[in-house]
Amino acid sequence: MNRAPEANLIANFVIAGTAVMKFYEYKAKEIFARYGIPVPRGMVVSRPEDVADPPLPCMVKAQVLVGGRGKAGGIRPAENVDEARTVAGQILGMDIHGYRVKQVYLEERLDIATELYLSLTIDRSAREPFLMATAMGGVEVEDVPRDQLFMEHIPAMVGIQPYVLRSLRTKLGVSKEVGDQVASIALKAYELFRKEDAELVEVNPLAVTTDGRVIAGDAKLVIDDNAEYRHPDYANLDQDRTPLEQEAHDKGIVFIQLDGDIGVIANGAGLTMATLDVLNLKGGKGGTFLDLGGTDDPEKVKQAFEILIKARPAVILVNIFGGITKADTVATGVKQALEEMHTTIPVVARIKGVNEAQAKEILRSIGTSAAETIEEAAELAVKVRAGGT
Amino acid sequence: MAVLLTKKARVVVQGITGHQGQFNTRRMLDFGTKVVAGVTPGKAGTKVEGVPVFDSVREAVLRRKANASILFVPAPYTKDAAIEAIEAGLKLLVIITERIPFHDSLDVMPYARSRGVTVIGPNCPGLATPGQAKMGIMPNHIFKEGDAGVISRSGTLTYEIVNAMTQAGIGQSTCVGIGGDPINGTSMVEAMGLFQKDRQTKRIVLVGEIGGTAEEEAAEFIKKRVTKPVVAYVAGRTAPPGKRMGHAGAIIQAGRGTAESKIHAFNEAGVAVAEYPADVPKLLAST
Secondary structure (H helix, E strand, O other), rough: OOOOOOOHHHHHHHHHOOOOOOOHHHHHHHHHHOOOOOOEEEEEOOOOHHHHOOOOOOOEOOOOOOOOOOOOOOOOEEEOOOHHHHHHHHOOOEEEOEEEEEEEEEEEOOOEEEEEEEEEEOOOOHHHEEEEEEEOOOOOOHEEEEEEEEEOOOOOOOOOOOOOOOOOHHHHHHOHHHHHHHHHHHHHHHHHHOOOOOOEEEEEEEEEEOOOOEEOOOEEEOOOOHHHHHOHHHHHOOOOOHHHHHHHHHHHEEEEEOOOOEEEEOOOOOHHHHHHHHHHHHHHHHOEEEEEOOOOOOHHHHHHHHHHHHHHEEEEEEEEEEHHHEEHHHHHHHHHHHHHHOOOOOOEEEEEEEHHHHHHHHHOOOOOOOOOOOHHHHHHHHHHHOOOO | OOOOOOOOOEEEOOOOOOHHHHHHHHHHHHOOOOOEEEEOOOOOEEEOOOOOOOOOOHHHHHHHHOOEEEEEEOOOHHHHHHHOOOOOOEEEEEEEEOOOHHHHHHHHHHHHOOOEEEOOOOOOOOEEEEEOOEEEEHHHHHHOEEEEEEEEEEOOHHHHHHHHHHHHHOOOEEEEEOOOOOOOOOOOOHHHHHHHHOOOOOOOEEEEEOOHHHHHHHHHHHHHHHOOOOOEEOOOOOOOOOOOOOOOOOOOOOOEOHHHHHHHHHHHHHOOOOOOOOOHHHHOOOO
């Protein structure tokens, strides 16, 4: 089996670690608990007055989908109910790296003796799940010296075998009692990883308490959104998207807001990225990534344009290379959308494919500038944006 | 010669009665592909574009001697369809379907390998060997027989580049669309190994994009094993970190998987990297 060099595995790990379908800590811990992984007792609230009977003493933790909340003041201790309420009130509404805190999790404070680390992710190159652990938990795994990391591929066809758990214990150098608990947690985490279609299961720290219990101190969970249909209960979870991105997502449109002002729409992910790159080389800056995919359904095209227009670009740049996509039906969709939305945003279009000539005719009839190549279209868009036509 | 696909392939189309399956069966036949059977459970006895439809892949193998399959099966059923094809003894599978759960790919890909089966995709435009056969969804007219092997993670961007090559008079030996998913059946390195051995292929084009380390691994492989000239294009130079750019595999995180890193790796390996897609034929002409 072709396996990636170790450095690449860590890279893979990090890529999976911050992908798009994420879970709040409290939700991830709920799911951990369902699989029998020990988690601290806790309660989630969105208003300070809802803090009724928290496990005391507790930690009040901001629920956000970004890292670094501790340093930003989003995790603080409380000794009694009054203090818990006050602290919750202070953290709720805080801005942590651009995300407003809408919920806090009040969690039992653990008496921690040592901190371990455990994670499962996917090694893209090997096409296998990948288990990592270390006795040096509590810090970013990238900062742990390589010789302190336990790393093992788990062939999906056979799962975790006992020898993997034996070498895991040896590497961690923990007592038999702690080792038994870690091994059991590793098996449960793997079961969760497979059954829940996870891209990442990360427990950092995996806390060992002074009385010898092993408990998930934090819980990171990322689930593959391709598998959303198998997990309908996760469909409406809050995600890291702008309101317009959310609207597009709900309509099944692949759309990302960027910080430029030229609205880019193309078909196919690679071509859309390449169009943005060419635009950049020509001195423009893309404001949207909108992948129309393989559709030429005028209704779908219209929906995509509605999203695009709501993003308020200065110019719209259309780049379609039609294989199976019919150029004239795409053009018809563009025309309908522009007319119905009464927009005055100038459009530059380059459409290749079946019925190209008719497409150009339709586009000209609505005053769209037509180009032959991506380069030409990008240059034209930059010129139109600057005020010349 | 060519890689993976020649005119000898006897192709079964799984999911032939669906919109995509029907449409692309016509185009594959037009390309000269021997499409010998279709499979859609419950539709046995019907025909699509003159191609007989069966209930199972095994019947397609028994009755029509199919030896390769292209899948247009919806994502929730793709794992089942792929395993069925592998168990029926087919040795080449092209999975066009996108949005297959990663954990299904984790099951299918190593299993296929253990049975000596080559999988292309998922989430890919497929394979085309100009003058011989196509198992894919690429437009027929963009190809021309020639000596350049093309490997790509993308669909339409490949059409763009192949079209530019053809217009510049540079034909292709085979075009391999490995797909935009993080877990694919055939990697960039594996496809390149095939082109390095193929006598018809004199030069190689790689169309990469952000995310993962396929291009970096390809660059390492080129240094050690590839003697043929390689030209590359990498999409996503301006992609923001942390966002999945349409393809499941296309995401930059914590500074990894960037276009810069890939371009740097290619430069180190002596690969000419095109700034614009249209520059690919120009760079090829000077190899």
